[in-house]
């Protein structure tokens with residue numbers, strides 16, 4: 001009885017259990033000795049991860065990036081590092097599935113932060129987590145850069161703001177948008193902390 005190997009194929013990196021000592025299939029065997037084995041590729045991958053990071057924290061990719069994601073050349077192709085991470089440490093990534101980040105950090109390649117999802121799941125997930133956070137962050141930066149110069153309000157604006165709020169219950173943020181000012185300004189006006197004299 002021949003020995004059953006339980007390992008990753010030196011050529012394609014897929015996990016297999018079979019009689020092949022180095023390769024999963026005759027197809028991979030037929031391609032001859034690879035320039036880099038699966039284990040070597042894994043080593044190379046780990047050399048691009050910050051040293052001494054724990055299993056819990058994000059492993060921020062230290063090498064090439066594309067569209068915010070880490071990349072690494074593997075088997076002659078530039079591939080996403082987080083997808084490689086999943087295949088190196090967790091298992092095969094079906095080509096029709098996305099590797100998603102539970103930490104919402106695209107440059108992270110910590111396999112513990114990665115899960116498989118459909119493309120739709122990923123987009124939904126990104127919408128739910130990413131967009132709101134991104135907008136908040138962007139607003140902060142824009143504020144810092146002085147993009148939100150608020151208009152000087154006039155007395156009649158103040159009267160109108162209070163009137164609208166009272167009559168229609170218009171939200172602070174809608175009022176802020178309409179009168180080109182901040183929500184806190186609106187709040188102060190309505191609470192009569194500013195413009196007390198009218």
Ligand SMILES: [Zn+2]
Nearest residue numbers: 009012024028
């Ligand atoms: Zn193979």
Ligand SMILES: [Zn+2]
Nearest residue numbers: 058103108113
């Ligand atoms: Zn992470």
